[in-house]
Amino acid sequence: MWSLLRFVSFRHVFQSPLRSLLTLVGVAVGVATLVGIAAINRSVMDAFRSTIDTVAGKADLTVAAETSGFSEDLLETVRATPGVLHAAGGLSVVAPVNNSPGESLYIMGVDLLDDGYFRTYEGAGETNVGKLADDLEFLNSTDRILVSERFARAKNLGVGGIIELQTHEGARPFVIHGLLKETGPLKAFGGSVGVMFFGSLQEAFGKGRTLTRIDVAIDQQVGLEAMKERLQKAVGASIEVDSPDKRGSAVTTMVRSFQLGLNLGSGVALLVGVFLVYNTVSISVVQRRREIGTLRALGATRRRIRVLFALEAAVFGLLGSLLGMPLGVLVGKAAIGSVANSVSEIYVRVNINDVKLGSSELILGLTLGVLGSVFAALRPAWIASGVQPVEALRKDAAIGAGAVEVKAWPTWVGLGLLIFAWPVAQIPPPLENFPAFGYTAIFFILMGITLLSPIVLRWLNVPFQRPGELLFGISGRLAADNFARAPVRTAVPVSALSIGVTMAVTVGAFIGSFQASADKWIEQAIPADLFVTSSARLAGTQNQPMKAEVEAELLAAGNGNIEALNPVRLMAHDVLGLRVFVISLDSSIHEKLGSTMILEGKIPTPEERAKGYVTVSENFSRRRDLKVGSTFVMKTPTGEHTYTVGTIIIDYTSDQGSVILDRSIFKEQFKTDQVDTFHVYLKDKSKLEETRNAITAKLGKQYDLYVLxxxxxxxxxxxxxxxxxxxxxxxxxxxxxLALLGIINTLLAAVLDRTREIGLLRAVGADRGHVLKLFTGEAFFIGLTGSLFGVATGGVVGFIVTNIVGVQATGWNFPYAYPWMTAVQMILIGTVSAIIAGLYPARRAARLDVVEALAYE
Amino acid sequence: MSNANANAMIEVSNVVKVYKRGKTEVRALNGVSLSVPRGQFLSVMGSSGSGKSTMLNLLGALDVPTSGTLRIDGKEISRFPDDELSRFRRDRLGFIFQFFNLLPTLTAVENVILPELLAGKSRELLEPKAIALLEQFGLKGRGAHRPDELSGGEMQRVAVARALLSEPALLLADEPTGNLDSKTGSEVLRLIREATRARQLTVVMVTHDPKAAEVGDRLVRLADGNIIGDDAVQAAA
Known part of the structure; x- marks a missing residue:
């Protein structure tokens, strides 16, 4: 077998180096995208998990209320619980670094004396961690911080250096008291870590006397489950007691659909790469019919022929995958920033310095690259094994090549897939935030369209004849004919292109539909004139909450032009297993000046609010099946409270959901009065710029304000x-x-197949221009068809993504809007780039020597 | 014979054609001179490798000689650039090939008018002419058929019609009966002979069939790139 591969197959590879190269590049780019994205997804989750894990240290159990915190008195309760050997309390904040947009420091507030049991801090240089527990300067000042060597180096600071961080009171200087080696907990958050005495941290960031975490070491004889139960009883139901590895599951769930989407997108890239392998092997089978006939005549069995072609594809897959691995690292490095940024902005802050390919990604890339290629070769290999030995003798074996019959079964299978797509899409997701069946339905549609495209292409030549002739003269007419001559082969680049266009239109539809709704929501529900936020342009995951007193400062700074100020808190909080936003605002101002988009129920009155009636977002209600009148429980620093859904509204604050509380109730239950963003309503809207400038001039620097x-x-x-x-x-x-590579590939094969025809055309007077137009015309039709298929399929897939997958992943159900602009753009891009891709094969055809072309067999 | 003759359709003078095949050079024509008067039907015979195909390629403006001059219809074409050769073929020459070489996607009528379409003429003007020509060649009602719906003889008639539609100055035929049975072959030959005689068309036909060669007025024999015989054909068909 190997000798056949060596003597027969590899020679062909070298005889058509361009086509072989295109195929390799196709597989490599597909594998690179897949591997790169997989590595990014893992790095993001690793970064997040490692922060949890490294911070958790040796704790057996953690008592935590990460988002809302709890009173530090609880530490004594925990310590007094029988079976607890050690307990250390702490809290952490993510503080934006002043004058360094987007950068922040993860600061752990710990009691070094207790904490040493769970985590090892290693001093760097002069810093002696052992002495810190008695270092009064460190313990008594609210501005003393230990930072990781990495952070200090990046900032070019040493011990005694000053770093400005954003606190609730605005920018404050902190003195670097010592340096810590990047080991243990200091590896969290990409190494941008600081450590403070917890009391100092509480003070500096206005955290009152709260902690977010108590790490516990237990008596193993009592057992983990028993201890968990005991502790839970001791601290009350409002606070989670769990082993560290269980923590962060809300975040894992939250990011799941985002990551799944990315993985599938990269899967599509590999799919298109695999299409190229199919294309190449099919072309190779057709063009080597006589050779296959000869091999069969010389005694090769059908099985041997099949294995030969499958092996050829496997070699392509293997080489392409190997080439794709290092490329994948580049893809990962190039894209990690963008992904990490999005995850930080939307879900949870992650800090990532690097992306590394792990063995799991390498195995995934190699396996899918090789298996995909072999899979792609199955059908052409089967066709090859059907070649009869007598074909060796047929002089015109290559003539009419490429014209593999359009079989009936792919059409039926294609139709079946399309029909099943819709019911499959309706199946509920198997896991929270994991819309597997929606994506399966999309795959069905893409494959269905691919399988149906040969038969559609065969019909398309007739409607294309007239426009072809009008555009390119007789060459255009011939191009329209030729386009349909080898429909099975032409279908490959057409489908590949259509998949790319489908993706674009789908994403365009989803984004466009969402943006239209979100835009309308902001306009109607929160019609404030200015939005004032500290350290980030948008309130949410990135900003630093401000102290409540900023309200008065703003009013004063507004030069009397402020009619109303609504202090809004957006607190990420785990409710019913979802990390939703608890939004607190002054309901009276909100209801007076904005018009809430109510879907069900009515806005609770102050009396109802006092009884626990709240407003929830549409997506939260959908994801947790809450109706008006349903009750749910939320854990707060003041214990567990039960809430009743008073109204369900449209709200696009978070894709996880929102619970809206009146500010007075929130302050009482959550024991914080900090504000994430102020909604500012102006008296004289024409003086917006003046007011904005006044606010920025007076408070901008101090609080690092963004006034939008x-x-x-x-x-x-x-x-x-x-x-x-x-x-x-x-x-x-x-x-x-990749689809364009497919077009080049297909047209190069068409040039070979039709060499004699080109010779004939030239003999009867076609000049090079005619031939050039003939093949660019064919490329034009491939591009046009692929784009048209894509914008049509994209419309359907976009609908499924918006109305099914999106609803399952976010709970939002916004009206679907077809992205006309994107569709027109994609038709233009698809068609023009196809023509450009067609230029090379067209030039090759135009340059053929007439005499040789006529004599070509 | 080498003198420029105002009445000659073809003037070949001292033409050499050398092909490079790998590292070896093949001298396909070895200083050939030939003059063909207007209206003459010239048959060219020779065994394979004699240079007859090369000769036809040169006369058909598909290729240019390595040295020597080649004058067709008063034009020295041996130094024409590619595009001018294309135009010359389109406007002045007609071709008939052994394998018919019709485009499979076009109908008979479309195949016939193809060269004129390439020249940018309008389909509406050409189609009636083509249909009339096909009728004249016994293909009434077959104009809308595609090549795979036609017999070999019918396909070759379509090819003849294609070659004649643009009223060329010179018709070149490469083994036009090579792929036909003898009865159909002689019918096609008779058709070519009659159609060209009526139009006073100059014809050069390459063949290795002595019977086919007898259809012409004159028979030139080639061997190893040289003319080894040049005789008038005794009995015209």
């Missing part, structure tokens, strides 16, 4: 969504680029 107009806020929301999908644009580009 309503318009800018909407733009920012758009940017956020656009950013989350930025990487899908890259993947679309990859898919389209």
């Amino acid at each position: 107009s309503n318009d800018e806020l909407r733009q920012e929301a758009k940017k956020l969504v656009g950013g989350a999908f930025a990487i899908t644009y890259a993947m679309e580009t990859v898919a389209v680029a």
Whole structure:
């Protein structure tokens, strides 16, 4: 077998080096995208998990209320619980670094004396961690911090250096008291870690006397489960007691659909790469019919022929995958920033310095690259094994090549897949935030369209004849004919292109539909003129909450032009297993000046609010099946409270959901009065710029304020969504680029097949221009058809993503809007780039020597 | 014979054609000179490798000689650039090939008018002419058929019609009966002979069938790139 591979197959590879190279590049780019994205997804989760794990240290159990915190008195309760050997309390904040947009420091507030049991801190240079527990300067000052060597180095600071961080009171200087080696907990958050005495941290960041975590070491004889139960009883139901590895599951769930989407996008890139292998092997089978006949005549069995072609594909797959691995690292490095940014902006702050390919990604890439290639070769290999020995003798074996019959079964299977797509899409997801069946339905549609495309292409030549002739003269007419002559082969680049375009239109539809709804929501529900936030343009995961007193300062700074100020808190909080936003605001102002978009129920009155009636977002209600009148429990620092859904509204604050509480109730139950963003309503809207400038001039620097107009806020929301999908644009580009390689591949084969025809055309007077137009015309039709298929399929897939997958993943059900602009753009891009791709084969055809072409067999 | 003759359709003078095949050079034509008057039907015979195909390629403006001059219809074409050769073929020459060489996707009528379409003429003007020509060649009602719906003889008639539609100055035929049975072959030959005689068309036909060669007015024999015989054909068919 190997000798056949060596003597027969490899010679062909070298005889058509360009086609072989295109195929290799196709597989490599597909594998690179897949591997790169998989590595990014893992790195993001690793970064997040390692922060939890490294911070958890040796704790057996953790008592935690990460988002809302609890009173530090609880530490004594925990310590007094029988079976607890050690307990250390702490809290952590993520503080934005002043004058360094987007950068922040993860600060752990610990009691070094207790904490040493769970975590090992190693001093670097002069710093002696052992002495810190008695270091009064460190313990008594609220501005003393230990930072990781990495952070100090990056900031070019040493011991005694000053670093400005954003606190609830604005920017404050902190003195670097010592340096810590990047080991143990200091490896968390990408190494941007600081350590403070917990009391100092509470003071500096306005955390009152709260902790977010108590790490516990237990008496193993009592047993983990028993201890968990005992502790839970001791601390009350409002606080989670769990082993560290269980923590963060809300975040894992939350990021799941985002990551799944990325993985599938990269899967599409590989799919298109595999299409190229199919294309190449099919072409090779057709062009080598006589050779296959000869091999059969010389005694090769059918099985041997099949294995030969499958092996050829496997070699392509293997080489392409190997080439794709290092490329994957590049893909990962190039895209990690964008993904980490989106995850940080939308879900949870992660800090990632590097992306590394692990063995799991390598195995995944290699396996899928090779298996995909072999799978792609199965059908052509089967066709090859059907070649009769007598074909060796047929002089015109190559003539009419490529014209593999359109079989009936792919059409039926294709139709079946399309029909089943819809019911499959309706099946509920097997896991929270894991819309597996929606994606399966999309796969069905893509494959269905691919299988149906040969038969559609065969019909298309007739409607294309007239436009072809009008555009390119007789060459255009011939191009329209030729386009349908080898429909099975032409279907490959057409489908590949259509998949790329489908992706673009789908993403365009989803983003466009969401943005239109979100835009309308901001305009109606929160029509404030200015939005004032500290340390980030949008409140949510990145900003630093401000102290309540900033309200008065703002009013004073506004030069009397402020009609109303609504202090809004957006607190990420785990409710019913989802990390939703608990939004607190002044209901009276909100209801007076904005118009809430109510879906069900009515806004609770103050009396009802006092009884626990709240407003919840549409997506939260859908994800947890809450109706008006349903009750649910929320853990707060003041214990567990039961809430009743008073109204369900449209709210696009978080894709996980929102619970809206009146500020007075929130302050009482959550024991914090900090504010994430102020909604500012102006008296004289024409003086917006003046007011904004006044606020910025007086308070901007101190609090690192971002003051956005309503318009800018909407733009920012758009940017956020656009950013989350930025990487899908890259993947679309990859898919389209691979499709273009497919076009080159297909047309090169067409030039070979039709060499004699080209000679004939030239003999009867066609000049090079005619031939050039003939093949670019064919490329034009491939591009046009692929784009048209894509914008049509994208419309359907976009509908499924918006109305099924999106609803399952976010709980939002916004009206679907077809992205006409994207569709027109993609038709233009698809068609023009196809023509450009067709230029090379067309030039090759035009340059053929007439005499040789006529004599070609 | 080497003198420029105003009445000559073809003037070949001292033409050499050398092909490179790998590292070896093949001298396909070895200083050939030939003059063909207007209206003459010239048959060219020779065994394989004699240079007859090369000769036809040169006369058909598909290729240019390595040295020597080649004048067709008063034009020295041996130094024409590629595009001018294309135009010359389109406007002045007609071709008939052994394998018919019809485009499989076009109908008979479309195949016939193809060269004129390439020249940018309008389909509406050409189609009636083509249909009339096909009728004249016994293909009434077959104009809308595609090549795979036609017999070999019918396909070759379509090819003849294609070659004649643009009223060329010179018709070149490469083994036009090579792929036909003898009865159909002689019918096609008779058709070519009659059609060209009526139009006073100059014809060069390459063949290795002595019977086919007898259809012409004159028979040139080639061997190893040289003319080894040049005789008038005794009895015209």
